[in-house]
Structures are given as structure tokens and as C-alpha cells.
Amino acid sequence: MKNIKTIMKRELHSYFATPVAYVFIVVFLFMTGIFTFYLGSFYERNQADLDSFFQFHPWLYLFLIPAIAMRLWSEERKSGTIELLMTLPITITEAVIGKFLAAWCFTAIALALTFPIWITVNYLGDPDNTVIVASYIASLLMAGGFLAIGSCISALTKNQVIAFVISVVICFLFILSGFPLVLDIFEGWAPQMLIDAIASFSFLTHFESIRKGVIDIRDIIYFIVLISFWLYANIIVVDARKAS
Amino acid sequence: MTQEDKIPAIEVKALDKRFGAIHAVRNVSFSVNHGEVLGFLGPNGAGKSTTMKMIAGFLEPTSGTAMVNGYDVSEDPIAVKSSIGYLPEGAPSYGEMTVLNFLNFIAEIRGINGAERHQCIDKVVQQIQLETVLTQTIETLSKGYKRRVGLAQTILHDPDVLIMDEPTDGLDPNQKHEVRTMIKEMAQEKAIIISTHILEEVDAVCSRAIIIAAGQILFDGTPAELRAKSDKNDIDDAFRRITLELPVDQGQASQS
Ligand SMILES: Nc1ncnc2c1ncn2[C@@H]1O[C@H](COP(=O)(O)OP(=O)(O)OP(=O)(O)O)[C@@H](O)[C@H]1O
Ligand SMILES: [Mg+2]
Numbered sequence: 203m204k205n206i207k208t209i210m211k212r213e214l215h216s217y218f219a220t221p222v223a224y225v226f227i228v229v230f231l232f233m234t235g236i237f238t239f240y241l242g243s244f245y246e247r248n249q250a251d252l253d254s255f256f257q258f259h260p261w262l263y264l265f266l267i268p269a270i271a272m273r274l275w276s277e278e279r280k281s282g283t284i285e286l287l288m289t290l291p292i293t294i295t296e297a298v299i300g301k302f303l304a305a306w307c308f309t310a311i312a313l314a315l316t317f318p319i320w321i322t323v324n325y326l327g328d329p330d331n332t333v334i335v336a337s338y339i340a341s342l343l344m345a346g347g348f349l350a351i352g353s354c355i356s357a358l359t360k361n362q363v364i365a366f367v368i369s370v371v372i373c374f375l376f377i378l379s380g381f382p383l384v385l386d387i388f389e390g391w392a393p394q395m396l397i398d399a400i401a402s403f404s405f406l407t408h409f410e411s412i413r414k415g416v417i418d419i420r421d422i423i424y425f426i427v428l429i430s431f432w433l434y435a436n437i438i439v440v441d442a443r444k445a446s
Numbered sequence: 447m448t449q450e451d452k453i454p455a456i457e458v459k460a461l462d463k464r465f466g467a468i469h470a471v472r473n474v475s476f477s478v479n480h481g482e483v484l485g486f487l488g489p490n491g492a493g494k495s496t497t498m499k500m501i502a503g504f505l506e507p508t509s510g511t512a513m514v515n516g517y518d519v520s521e522d523p524i525a526v527k528s529s530i531g532y533l534p535e536g537a538p539s540y541g542e543m544t545v546l547n548f549l550n551f552i553a554e555i556r557g558i559n560g561a562e563r564h565q566c567i568d569k570v571v572q573q574i575q576l577e578t579v580l581t582q583t584i585e586t587l588s589k590g591y592k593r594r595v596g597l598a599q600t601i602l603h604d605p606d607v608l609i610m611d612e613p614t615d616g617l618d619p620n621q622k623h624e625v626r627t628m629i630k631e632m633a634q635e636k637a638i639i640i641s642t643h644i645l646e647e648v649d650a651v652c653s654r655a656i657i658i659a660a661g662q663i664l665f666d667g668t669p670a671e672l673r674a675k676s677d678k679n680d681i682d683d684a685f686r687r688i689t690l691e692l693p694v695d696q697g698q699a700s701q702s
Binding site: 204209282286290444 | 499502503504505524527528530532534536538539540541542543547551552554555556557583599
């Protein structure tokens with residue numbers, strides 16, 4: 203436990219020691235702004251909720267989260283620090299979890315910095331704040347899912363660009379499988395069970411479901427299982443490829 | 447202490463490593479006791495770093511194993527890693543961290559806390575003369591200073607086994623001297639392996655030398671015995687004799 207904390211602290215610290223953190227946060231806030239007010243017509247809708255804010259999060263994360271995750275392991279491998287890390291008295295599991303938590307914590311900070319929009323909507327109207335809290339939780343869980351995928355992929359290669367591209371593609375598949383466009387293709391001819399199965403793999407399905415304000419334990423479990431699965435794969439990949 | 451006296455600090459048992467077709471380390475065995483400084487010599491690509499990586503628990507051997515203070519590196523890697531100070535080849539460290547933050551991180555992960563941590567860091571900073579660069583980020587340091595930060599990391603927790611891959615590479619003559627003196631001072635109670643291409647270093651600090659080429663041990667003895675292998679009583683000449691005696695196709699890690 204203590205080692206996880208130490209790794210996490212170091213990692214989080216180095217986000218803020220480089221421009222990465224600031225660039226990410228600025229881009230994140232800027233993009234959420236554009237999406238919410240411009241594409242989402244926050245004002246024109248004339249409704250006191252943050253729907254127009256949250257509905258774009260999956261698409262924002264699709265590009266921004268792999269950008270954070272890509273460096274997690276590929277940089278360690280490229281610079282050779284992985285040899286230092288892996289000869290310290292810690293387990294691979296501790297290192298993987300510590301790094302993941304640091305990245306997750308970082309996205310939580312970025313997400314928390316969107317609070318002015320929450321204040322705004324409370325100032326302008328009378329929104330259902332439990333729905334908003336649920337939406338934030340949904341968004342954070344989804345970010346964790348994206349990050350776990352990105353972290354695992356970044357352990358596969360020393361090249362951050364490759365890690366980024368592959369992560370985006372895999373994350374895209376995880377979004378896509380719940381998209382009405384894709385589900386419509388199956389609608390009508392495929393058995394409902396198959397459609398449900400495909401949809402249930404999607405970030406979108408679970409994100410939307412939590413976002414409605416009713417927190418279903420199955421949606422939470424989905425994200426926890428998904429994150430655990432990818433981190434487990436991450437551990438195996440690091441072990442197999444650390445020295446190559 | 448009595449237990450440590452009985453078992454060798456480092457015991458390498460029939461280590462073997464293949465990278466696909468490359469047979470990098472072949473059936474290497476040796477042991478090092480406390481109080482010994484072993485110089486690990488050999489041409490480029492001989493398998494020195496690979497052997498050290500296996501002892502330090504970074505690479506898994508294809509076969510064979512290494513024991514450190516009685517712990518088997520494949521069975522109890524954490525115990526082995528706790529008792530070793532390891533300097534990887536090229537002394538990698540986190541460039542975006544300041545020297546002080548980096549040493550703090552190493553101390554924390556090695557379980558050194560509170561006042562003890564301050565003492566440890568102060569001591570090592572003084573020993574390696576890092577006072578002037580403490581608040582500088584590592585990536586902005588000169589090559590020699592980076593190496594020194596790596597050395598500081600290696601000895602910070604006062605480990606009783608040291609494995610250092612080319613510790614003096616890139617250091618200025620004064621620092622080379624400092625580091626050699628430091629190694630000699632530490633030698634009494636520790637077991638130390640250093641790899642080097644500087645043969646005078648063997649004379650200066652090592653109590654024993656192993657020459658390895660193409661993954662095999664070709665010589666194991668004292669510096670004086672090594673010197674005696676040459677007609678001119680010259681250590682460079684002895685090194686050449688031993689390593690060039692190999693058939694041409696085995697000059698490097700040969701395919702098999
Ligand atoms: N990850 C790897 N994948 C494939 N081959 C490797 C790998 N690491 C080392 N080798 C090979 O193993 C052999 C031994 O390499 P090693 O780094 O141990 O040599 P060395 O004795 O440390 O050489 P130097 O004096 O140049 O540092 C070389 O032929 C090298 O190409
Ligand atoms: Mg080497």
C-alpha cells in the first residue's frame with residue numbers, strides 16, 4: 203500500500219513538473235467549454251441541467267485520455283528508468299496501480315476544475331444536483347476505464363505515438379459498441395440478446411445509465427471489472443516486455 | 447553477522463540467458479563474499495550488463511539463478527532488491543525531477559522515513575558532492591552529474607551488496623578518484639561488483655577480477671594473477687591475451 207502511494211505521488215508530481223499537466227488542463231477546460239456552449243447549446247436549451255456538458259465527455263476523453271496514458275509506461279521503457287523502477291523493492295502490481303492512480307487522480311483534478319459550470323447552472327436555475335453528482339461520478343469512472351486501456355497499451359511499446367493511436371482505436375471501439383448508429387445495424391435482425399451484449403460492453407451505455415441519476419451497482423461493477431481487467435493485462439505486459 | 451559470514455553475499459549459480467538466437471550469458475557461476483570488490487571485465491557485448499541485470503532481478507534468467515544474502519532472486523525478488531544497491535548501465539533517472547526530490551523518492555520507496563531520511567540524504571549528498579545541484583532538475587545536469595545522482599541513488603540506503611554497471615563512466619578525473627576511494631572505503635563490510643572498461647580501476651579498487659567474453663567466464667582471480675598472464679606484467683596486455691585468444695566467431699556473443 204505504502205509503495206503504491208509513493209509511486210503515485212512521484213508520478214503525479216512529475217505531471218506538474220512538466221507542461222503536460224497544464225496543457226492538458228487548459229485544453230480540457232477549453233474543449234468542454236466549446237462543446238457545452240457551442241455544440242451543446244447550453245443557453246439556448248434553456249434548461250437547468252448539465253446535459254450539454256456531460257454528453258460530450260466520451261468524445262473528449264477519446265483523445266485526451268490516451269494522451270495522458272501514452273507516457274505512463276512507454277516513457278519509462280524508452281528512457282531506461284524502468285530498469286531503476288523494477289530493481290527497487292516493489293512489485294510490478296504496485297507500480298502499475300500506483301501509476302494508474304496517479305493518472306486517474308490527475309483527470310479527477312481536471313474534472314474538478316470544471317466546477318464553475320456547476321456553479322453557473324445553479325446560479326441560473328434550479329438543477330437536480332444529485333443528477334449532476336451522479337454525472338461527475340460516471341464521468342470519472344469512464345475516465346478510469348479509458349486510462350486503464352491506455353496504460354496497458356503504453357506498456358506494449360516504447361513509442362508514445364503508437365501507444366496513443368492504438369489506445370484511441372481501442373477506446374473508440376469501446377464507445378462505438380453502444381452507439382445507436384452501430385446498434386441500429388443489428389436492430390431488426392439480430393436477437394435482442396446479442397444487441398444487449400454488444401451495448402453492454404460500451405462505455406456509453408453505462409455512462410449514460412449512471413448519468414440519469416440512478417446509480418445502478420451493475421454499472422459501477424462494469425467499470426471496476428473493466429479497469430481491473432486492463433490493469434491485470436498491464437501487469438502481464440510490463441512483466442513480459444520490461445527488458446525488451 | 448555470523449550468518450552473513452557463512453553464506454556468500456552473492457552467489458551466482460549457472461546463470462544462462464538467451465535473447466532469441468543470441469546466447470548472451472552461458473552457464474556463469476561465481477560467488478562474492480563480504481569484503482570483496484569484484485571487477486567485472488570483458489569486451490563490448492560480453493554479457494556483463496546482462497549478468498548484472500539478472501542478479502539485480504530485472505531480467506529473468508533462462509536457467510540458473512542468483513542468491514543474494516541467501517535469498518533466491520527468482521523466489522524472493524523483493525528481499526533481494528531490498529538488500530542490493532544497483533546502478534543500471536547509463537544510470538537512468540527521472541529527468542523531470544530535481545535531485546533532492548529524486549533522492550527523497552528513492553529513500554521513501556526503500557522505507558527510510560522521518561529524521562533518518564534527512565540523515566541518509568545529507569550523508570550521501572556530501573559523499574558524492576551534490577550540494578550545488580540539489581534543486582536542479584536532473585535533465586539539466588551534465589553527464590557526470592547525472593551519473594553521480596545515479597551513484598547517490600545506489601548507496602542511499604547503505605545496502606550491503608552493491609552492483610554497479612560502469613560506475614565511473616563519464617566522471618571527471620577527480621570524481622573517478624573520489625568514487626574509487628568511496629568504493630574502497632565501503633568494501634570492508636560490503637560485497638561489491640563493478641563492471642568497467644578501465645583496467646587501471648581493477649588495480650585501484652578490486653580485490654578480484656572476472657573476465658567474461660561471449661557470455662563465458664575466461665578468467666577468475668586476483669589482479670596480480672591477471673597481470674601474471676602477461677609477459678610484460680601489464681594488465682591491458684593480459685586482458686587482450688585472454689579475450690583475443692577466442693576463435694574469431696566467438697569474439698562477440700555468438701549465435702547458436
Ligand atoms: N534486450 C535484449 N535483446 C536482445 N539482445 C540483447 C538484449 N540485451 C542484451 N542483448 C545482447 O546480449 C549480449 C550481451 O550484452 P550486454 O549488454 O550484457 O554486454 P556488456 O558486456 O554489458 O557490453 P558493454 O561493455 O558494451 O556494456 C549482446 O550481444 C547484446 O546484443
Ligand atoms: Mg554493459
